[in-house]
Amino acid sequence: MLGKLTRAAKEKKPSAVAFLLLITILLFVVMYAVGMVVFADKGFARPQMFMNLFISNAGLIVIGCGLTIVMITGGIDISVGSVTALVCMVAADLMEHKGMSAGMALLSALLIGLAFGLVQGYLVSYLDIQPFIVTLAGLFFGRGMTAVVSTDMIAVKNPQFLQWANAKIELPIGYTNRNGAFIPAYIYPTVVVALVVVVVISIMLRRSKFGRSLYAIGGNQQSAVLMGLNVRKVKMQAYVLDGLLAGLGGFLFCLNSCAGFVEQAKGLEMDAISASVIGGTLLSGGVGTVIGTLFGVLIKGTIGSLITTQGTLSSWWVRIVLSALLCFFIVLQAIIAGVGGKKLKK
């Protein structure tokens, strides 16, 4: 099935793409299995530990999906962390200081994301400016605007919002605790939203004309033009969708932290990019799946969990292991996808 989606980018070997995804999933499974065996006595084998990966990273999963879309076109978006901070701050400010409802806060989050997507998309696709520079400006602007809205830390106390944030969805799986009571595993609504986004985007990338156009453009822009694709329009749409997902992801992030402050989500864009790359997305475009990105996020979360559970290692090891994995995947991509030299500009 992976063959189908890459057919547009004719030069890629389908088996290679599937192999990359397989490696990512395999790595996650192996890591998690090792954790379950070694830290069985520390609760690592419990279903909730697994669910926590999704709970803590729901926002990042959605943001990573958006980023994967622009990376498939050969672009990048490093403004997503700042957009998240701005969304959290505006949402918190609207609810706590302006007396607005949680629904309005969600709407404003999506509008902020949309605005970023439109402006950045226009600059990248119609004025042909480097996406890195455009979104770097977006990064500064977003963080700056966050400080303009407020430099205080705003705690969200809106009852509707807290209800969304704290609505536990109990699952039929769980574990029996020391006292013999069955404790079910749970997730929050944010996780459901994130998974729905992954499924929808995944189907869109595989089945829709828009999705295939993305791969075609990323694979070889000139051929895409010759094939009669409206490259500018498709790119614009990619950035708008990415912006919207950043807005939504930012709101999910806010539901997890229930607060808005200037320093929030600093460096989140790098986490999202690394998750995409570990998930098999090529920085040069044309290759990538959101399922891979989902696993990229889960791998990052698992490394964190392993190191926290271990308890004596410095948590900076998360970064070191991540960097090793990134190197590994980039080298792997360069070799397997057969795009070495010519295409890996970064």
Next chain:
Amino acid sequence: MKKKWLSIVLASALVVSCTACGSKATPTGGTASAKTTDGKTITVGFSQVGAESDWRTANTTSMKGTFTKANGYNLVFDDAQQKQENQITAIRNFIQQEVNYIVLAPVTETGWDTVLKEAKDAKIPVIIVDRMVKVSDESLYTAWVGSNFKLEGQKATEWLKDFAAAKGLKNSDLHIVDIQGTIGASAQIGRTEGLEEAAKTNGWDLLAKESGEFTQAKGQEVMESFIKQYPNLNVVYCENDNEAFGAIDALTAAGKTVGSDIKNGQVMVMSFDCTKAGLTDTLNGKITLDTECNPLHGPRVQKIIDALKSGGTVDKKAYVDEEMFCADTTVPKVSISGQDFNVTKLTQDVLSKRAY
């Protein structure tokens, strides 16, 4: 074909090496936890903000030094690298590990409701250290240990009042500028409040206040602009040591001398924290008064855990004891609402005995 074959070999080699280093890290964890299950060892999960300052490092060292294996504890330590989301994740992890107690040094005051609720549901007591948390329900945490920042401000200003009186200075002779900490931080709020109240009651000339964000670079920048705007300033109230270093650099560069002799044109620098570097400057007279912000929270937290363990109740708020250091002895002690606080005369001996 040859390339493909090679790549598969290479890839699998890397995967193996990756899992190998993954598992290499784990045996230590395995053996450590094996010990915890065999008896009365108490597991404490500590989520620390990061390692951004000397103060923070001292705070971490104090915790690690208190909750040792020898004392019957197993400390699970997590450094959040200044990120709230990392702390939330770490606490969720502690809950799954079924630690006996969670200690949290929060990076922010807000945003803890959800995860603290999860801890409460799991019946794990949470002890907050350093910064306070703002939560909708106070029962979400068991106790808080930290500094009384307002009292620090009150002690410092009370000392200034007594010192000025002893040196024969009138209230109207003091022209004070305040280099504030990061706006919104508990330390900034408390220390600024202490100064503002004292300025009001004593009729001091509080020229200006501006944030130096607790950093040396920003402290220097703010001081430079103060010197230009207010040539008559003679007391600089810095809300931490790093800002004081910056202010001293700016004053020296502008041709001013720092010291306690306000009458003869010196500019007095007051500071908070009492890091080793800060106290070194206090010893050589650059900083006149340094008021301590005690990072040694470990023993206090241990006391709370001991009380909880034996089924006792604990105070919701516990302040750590804090001192004041000055190189001279003009003012031996200050009194605030009837309580006396000694001003320690700083000597090389005192300095070298300090833990941080």
